[in-house]
Structure formats: structure tokens, C-alpha cells
Amino acid sequence: MTKTTKSLREDPVRHIVWRGSRLDVLDQRLLPRRVKYVSCRTAADVAKATKDMVLRGAPLIGCAAAYGMALAARRNRLKDVLAAEPVLRRARPTAVNLMHALDHMLAVARNGDERSLSKRMSAAAVRYYRDDLAYNETMALLGAKLLKKGSRVITHCNAGALATAGIGTAVGMIRAGFLTGKVSHVYPCETRPYLQGSRLTLWELMQAGIPATLITDNMAAHLMKTRKIDAVIVGSDRIAANADVCNKIGTYGLAILAKHHGIPFYVVAPSTTVDLKTPTGERIPIEERSSAEVVSVLGAPIAPKGARAHHFAFDVTPHRLVTAIVTERGVVAPADGRTLKKVLSHR
Amino acid sequence: MTKTTKSLREDPVRHIVWRGSRLDVLDQRLLPRRVKYVSCRTAADVAKATKDMVLRGAPLIGCAAAYGMALAARRNRLKDVLAAEPVLRRARPTAVNLMHALDHMLAVARNGDERSLSKRMSAAAVRYYRDDLAYNETMALLGAKLLKKGSRVITHCNAGALATAGIGTAVGMIRAGFLTGKVSHVYPCETRPYLQGSRLTLWELMQAGIPATLITDNMAAHLMKTRKIDAVIVGSDRIAANADVCNKIGTYGLAILAKHHGIPFYVVAPSTTVDLKTPTGERIPIEERSSAEVVSVLGAPIAPKGARAHHFAFDVTPHRLVTAIVTERGVVAPADGRTLKKVLSHR
Numbered sequence: 001m002t003k004t005t006k007s008l009r010e011d012p013v014r015h016i017v018w019r020g021s022r023l024d025v026l027d028q029r030l031l032p033r034r035v036k037y038v039s040c041r042t043a044a045d046v047a048k049a050t051k052d053m054v055l056r057g058a059p060l061i062g063c064a065a066a067y068g069m070a071l072a073a074r075r076n077r078l079k080d081v082l083a084a085e086p087v088l089r090r091a092r093p094t095a096v097n098l099m100h101a102l103d104h105m106l107a108v109a110r111n112g113d114e115r116s117l118s119k120r121m122s123a124a125a126v127r128y129y130r131d132d133l134a135y136n137e138t139m140a141l142l143g144a145k146l147l148k149k150g151s152r153v154i155t156h157c158n159a160g161a162l163a164t165a166g167i168g169t170a171v172g173m174i175r176a177g178f179l180t181g182k183v184s185h186v187y188p189c190e191t192r193p194y195l196q197g198s199r200l201t202l203w204e205l206m207q208a209g210i211p212a213t214l215i216t217d218n219m220a221a222h223l224m225k226t227r228k229i230d231a232v233i234v235g236s237d238r239i240a241a242n243a244d245v246c247n248k249i250g251t252y253g254l255a256i257l258a259k260h261h262g263i264p265f266y267v268v269a270p271s272t273t274v275d276l277k278t279p280t281g282e283r284i285p286i287e288e289r290s291s292a293e294v295v296s297v298l299g300a301p302i303a304p305k306g307a308r309a310h311h312f313a314f315d316v317t318p319h320r321l322v323t324a325i326v327t328e329r330g331v332v333a334p335a336d337g338r339t340l341k342k343v344l345s346h347r
Numbered sequence: 348m349t350k351t352t353k354s355l356r357e358d359p360v361r362h363i364v365w366r367g368s369r370l371d372v373l374d375q376r377l378l379p380r381r382v383k384y385v386s387c388r389t390a391a392d393v394a395k396a397t398k399d400m401v402l403r404g405a406p407l408i409g410c411a412a413a414y415g416m417a418l419a420a421r422r423n424r425l426k427d428v429l430a431a432e433p434v435l436r437r438a439r440p441t442a443v444n445l446m447h448a449l450d451h452m453l454a455v456a457r458n459g460d461e462r463s464l465s466k467r468m469s470a471a472a473v474r475y476y477r478d479d480l481a482y483n484e485t486m487a488l489l490g491a492k493l494l495k496k497g498s499r500v501i502t503h504c505n506a507g508a509l510a511t512a513g514i515g516t517a518v519g520m521i522r523a524g525f526l527t528g529k530v531s532h533v534y535p536c537e538t539r540p541y542l543q544g545s546r547l548t549l550w551e552l553m554q555a556g557i558p559a560t561l562i563t564d565n566m567a568a569h570l571m572k573t574r575k576i577d578a579v580i581v582g583s584d585r586i587a588a589n590a591d592v593c594n595k596i597g598t599y600g601l602a603i604l605a606k607h608h609g610i611p612f613y614v615v616a617p618s619t620t621v622d623l624k625t626p627t628g629e630r631i632p633i634e635e636r637s638s639a640e641v642v643s644v645l646g647a648p649i650a651p652k653g654a655r656a657h658h659f660a661f662d663v664t665p666h667r668l669v670t671a672i673v674t675e676r677g678v679v680a681p682a683d684g685r686t687l688k689k690v691l692s693h694r
Contacts, residue, residue, distance in 0.1 A: 216596070310562050
């Protein structure tokens with residue numbers, strides 16, 4: 001194990017903890033002020049925690065769903081698993097990792113004896129989680145190689161350890177970059193309305209000792225024009241077959257701004273994020289959440305009573321605005337959608 | 348007076364009230380929750396209210412500064428006025444209307460008898476305020492003509508009645524547009540960090556009965572891609588001689604996004620906003636405010652303790668991204684900076 005790999009694995013965030021009969025989930029809505037866990041004893045509990053944003057981040061949602069299926073299997077009854085699956089599937093419609101995890105766990109459930117169901121599902125969920133960790137490590141090291149020495153980077157939302165089994169996708173690449181001298185400074189966008197950037201990403205960066213300066217989402221363009229910005233690095237919730245990238249609201253705008261300023265735009269996501277069944281980004285359903293989450297910040301109202309608001313949770317960045325997609329299977333320049341298919345073909 | 352003009356003048360916001368011996372200023376930081384006035388009895392009081400954002404908006408800052416100079420003249424001593432001028436000038440470095448108002452009031456002070464100083468300055472401040480109102484009305488009607496019927500528009504920050512003597516610049520054009528069937532729906536960006544969009548602009552629009560839906564700053568690109576958006580309309584704090592536009596942070600990004608989607612980008616500002624002494628936008632000083640205003644929202648912390656943050660208050664939009672500048676003297680397509688000079692030449 002290299003020094004960088006070792007450092008990457010240090011201080012994993014204990015944000016989902018599998019206890020065999022329950023899954024303890026760190027309530028990310030309370031970070032960085034409070035560290036509190038929500039105990040999930042059923043698949044419905046996991047679905048609720050996912051829907052309510054106790055946990056978030058596409059890869060982590062996938063891991064939690066796998067454990068949710070393991071919880072549904074505890075009485076060794078296949079019908080419980082089959083009943084739990086659609087409940088989990090509805091929790092967050094945009095994250096394809098969720099669909100991938102459920103498909104995988106369904107296949108495991110059906111492929112064997114009902115008496116061993118709980119044991120097999122539990123083992124499969126743990127394996128799914130460990131695979132995500134390993135993917136993150138590979139992507140972090142592959143991605144860091146793309147950066148030039150001393151890069152100043154912008155990131156959006158939280159594609160960090162908290163969004164995955166650990167290490168992180170975009171933030172994993174940034175961490176590996178920092179450990180190898182490729183990253184010198186990070187500007188996380190605060191990421192309204194949920195403020196994942198200021199609450200979670202900045203917190204992770206500060207924990208890791210990486211120099212970071214918070215910006216509001218609307219400062220990115222000014223920063224790109226007036227300071228040296230070498231890269232924008234983000235995660236993804238779903239990537240279409242043509243390499244269009246769905247990610248947290250604001251990503252598409254950042255990609256346009258990066259293009260305008262000639263700054264490379266990198267997407268870091270495990271291959272489970274790629275949905276070959278979705279031909280283009282236009283076909284990805286964009287979750288619309290409650291407007292209450294926009295007209296208030298941390299519960300405090302910021303708009304007049306009766307105000308209307310849109311709350312698009314995600315947007316789609318066309319592949320022509322993406323410089324490269326970093327997966328655990330390799331780096332893809334997505335100008336040509338076929339490349340992505342090829343890289344993923346032996347999945 | 349046409350019906351539109353009459354409607355435009357209805358319900359002026361009582362946000363600065365001249366009482367002869369004091370200026371009562373509506374505390375915009377508390378809107379829309381509370382209506383409270385701050386009494387300014389000296390020029391220093393006005394400077395403090397301006398610096399502390401009790402009042403904001405470049406044209407309004409100019410009007411308040413004119414009244415501040417009138418307050419300084421109350422003892423009929425020119426030296427008081429000369430001493431007050433630099434105190435007011437330092438209050439907000441970016442707003443050129445402030446500089447314009449002070450230059451104008453200094454000229455008034457010097458042009459006459461010291462015994463009549465207070466009387467002359469008071470009358471000049473009232474005239475300055477009324478001129479701004481008249482400019483707004485002219486711009487609103489000129490600007491509305493640029494729009495096509497039933498337009499859906501995005502605006503940023505607050506360039507409304509609250510930012511001016513009344514009626515507003517960008518919001519004035521929107522109001523005139525609504526009254527003439529040119530505007531069907533408005534999307535104000537919330538405008539972090541101060542939330543002028545959600546707190547002030549949305550409030551003004553709702554008061555005027557104009558259909559409006561709030562968006563976070565990072566939703567604008569998605570909205571431009573997925574819905575019909577016909578125009579972006581903003582105000583300005585200073586326009587350079589080459590027609591580069593300085594305005595609230597986030598404006599430059601919006602202009603790039605508008606260009607990318609082929610959407611016209613309009614700037615509405617009185618000719619006092621144009622600073623012919625500043626050759627290009629790069630020469631405009633960008634105010635950097637306290638990072639405390641970014642790491643918290645309405646006083647509640649949103650980032651880890653000890654977090655660093657940038658707080659650029661403004662940015663500069665190059666003139667090639669601006670479709671037209673609407674002034675009270677006419678509409679300028681700024682691709683050619685000389686046009687601007689020509690329109691303003693008989694000022």
C-alpha cells in the first residue's frame with residue numbers, strides 16, 4: 001500500500017454502521033453542528049431516512065439500500081424482500097446507484113435457498129459497501145493524475161466521504177490530489193438549498209487539513225475570471241449512456257461557466273452511476289422537492305409568507321461540457337458516448 | 348398621464364423619508380418580517396446606515412447621500428459639508444451613484460451664499476430624489492418596450508423600488524412590462540449572501556400582484572434550459588465608459604448563462620450609474636465584505652467553526668454579454684462602447 005493510499009483510508013467517516021440487525025445512519029442534516037445517528041431496523045426505515053435526507057449522496061444511497069434489502073431478508077422470507085424493493089426504489093428517483101443496488105440485491109435474493117436468505121443478503125450488502133470503498137480509492141488515484149501541480153479547484157455539493165461508503169468521489173480525487181501535491185486550494189460552493197457544500201464538504205476538507213475557502217454558488221463565475229482556477233470537480237447521481245451527467249442543482253451552470261473560462265470540468269463517479277438504459281440526459285427524471293426547503297434556511301424563513309418557489313434537486317450537464325468522467329474502470333473523455341459504453345462493457 | 352404611468356406610481360415604498368432635520372431610513376435588513384426605521388440626524392449616521400446595509404441599492408444610496416449632505420449643511424457651514432463628504436464617500440466604494448450624488452451636492456454647496464447653505468442643500472437633495480423617481484419611470488416604460496408579449500423573466504438581487512427613490516430600475520421595467528402585458532412571470536434569484544431576491548424583490552413583486560416564483564441562484568441555468576425564459580433583467584451599481592456593467596455578485600454568471608442559452612440580457616440603470624471616468628470594468632473596485640456574512644444566514648451558522656469564506660459583493664459583466672442598457676436617456680446596445688458616450692453626451 002502506498003503512502004497516499006494509506007492516507008486516503010485514514011479517518012473514515014462512520015456515517016453508516018451495519019450492526020447485523022440494524023443500520024445506524026449518521027444524520028447529515030445536523031452536521032457539522034451535531035453528531036447524531038438514526039437507527040434503521042426495517043427497509044422502510046432506510047427508505048424514510050433516504051427520502052428525508054438523513055443520508056444523501058448517490059453512492060451512499062446505494063449502499064444503504066443494499067443494507068435495507070438485507071434488513072428485509074432477516075426473517076428469511078423472499079416475499080419480504082420483494083415487498084421492500086419498491087419502497088426503497090421510490091425513496092430518491094434520480095440516484096441510479098439506488099436502482100443498481102436494488103437490482104443487484106434482488107438477484108442475490110433470488111439466486112439461492114430461502115433458508116440462507118438473510119445470511120446471503122447480509123454478506124452481499126457488506127460486499128457492496130466494500131466495493132464502493134475500493135472504487136473510490138481507485139477513482140481518487142486515477143483522477144488526481146489528471147490534475148496539474150498546485151491546482152486550485154472548485155467543487156459543488158458533497159461528493160465526499162459522507163456521500164459514499166467512504167473516501168468520496170470528487171472529494172476523494174481532491175484528497176488524493178492534495179496528498180500528491182496536485183491540489184493546493186479548494187473552493188466549495190455552498191450549494192443551496194441544502195448547503196451540502198458549506199456544511200459537509202467544507203467540514204470534510206477542514207478535517208483533512210486541505211486549504212479551503214467557502215463561496216456562495218453565485219461567486220463561481222467571478223472567481224473563475226479573477227483568480228486562477230484550474231479545474232471544477234464534481235460527483236454525479238446518474239450518468240446517461242451518452243455521458244450526459246445528472247448531478248446536484250447548480251452543476252450544469254458551473255459546467256457552462258467552466259467552458260466559458262476554458263477550465264476543465266471533471267466528473268468522478270463509480271461505474272454503478274452509469275445507466276446504460278437511459279440513452280440521454282433528457283430522459284433522467286429530475287426530482288422536485290418541497291418549496292419549503294427553498295423559502296427557508298435551516299428552518300428560518302427567508303421569503304415573504306405565501307411565497308412560491310421552485311426546488312429542482314438536480315440538473316443535467318450535456319456531455320459536451322464535460323472534460324472527463326473518472327470511473328473505477330478508467331477515465332472517459334465523453335465527447336464520444338461510445339467510449340463510455342466500451343469502458344463499462346465488461347461490467 | 349397614461350394608466351400605466353399612474354399604476355407605476357401607486358404604492359411607493361416609504362423607504363427613505365425626509366423630515367427636514369433628519370432622514371428616516373427603512374431598515375431593509377429586517378424585511379419582509381419587520382418594518383422598522385432608523386433615524387439619521389447627521390451625515391455620519393447616513394454613512395453608517397449605508398455601510399451597515401440598512402439601506403442598499405445604488406440609486407437609493409445616491410439619494411440618501413444627497414440627504415446626508417443636506418444634514419451636514421444644517422448649521423450653514425461649508426466646512427461641515429466638506430468634512431462630511433469623504434465620510435459618505437467611503438461608505439460603499441462600488442456604487443458610483445454615491446460619488447455622483449456627492450459631486451453634485453458639493454457643487455451646489457460651493458455655488459452660493461453660506462447663509463443659504465442649508466436651504467439650498469435641502470432643496471437640492473429633494474430634487475435629486477425626485478429626479479431619480481422620474482428617471483425610473485422613463486426607464487420602466489422604455490425598457491418594457493424591448494420585451495415581447497408574455498415574457499418570462501429572471502431577475503437578480505433587488506433593483507426594485509427599495510433600491511431606488513421608488514418604482515425601481517430592473518423591477519420598474521418588469522412592473523411596466525406586467526402592466527402592459529409584456530411580462531407574464533418573474534423568477535427572482537434569491538441572491539446569496541444577503542438574500543435581497545427572496546427578501547425584497549419577491550416581496551415587491553407579490554405586493555404588486557405580479558406572478559413570481561423564487562429560485563436559488565444555482566437554479567437559473569436549469570430553468571433557462573428546461574423552461575421558456577425570454578429575458579434576464581438586472582440593475583447596476585456602476586457602468587464603465589466601455590459599457591462593462593458592475594452589479595451584485597452573481598450577475599456575471601447569469602450573463603454567461605443567458606448568452607449560452609441565447610436569452611437577451613438587459614441592464615436598467617439611470618445615467619448617473621455610468622462612470623465615464625472609469626474606462627473599463629477591470630478598473631472598478633470590487634468591495635469585499637466580511638466572510639461572517641457568508642458563513643451564516645440571518646445570523647445562523649451554516650459552516651463549521653473557523654471556516655474561511657470569500658465575500659465578493661459585486662462582479663463585472665463585460666459589455667459583450669449585455670444585450671442592451673436601458674437609461675432614462677435612451678436604450679444603448681453596448682457592443683460598441685462609443686454609443687454609450689454619445690447617449691450620455693448631453694448630460
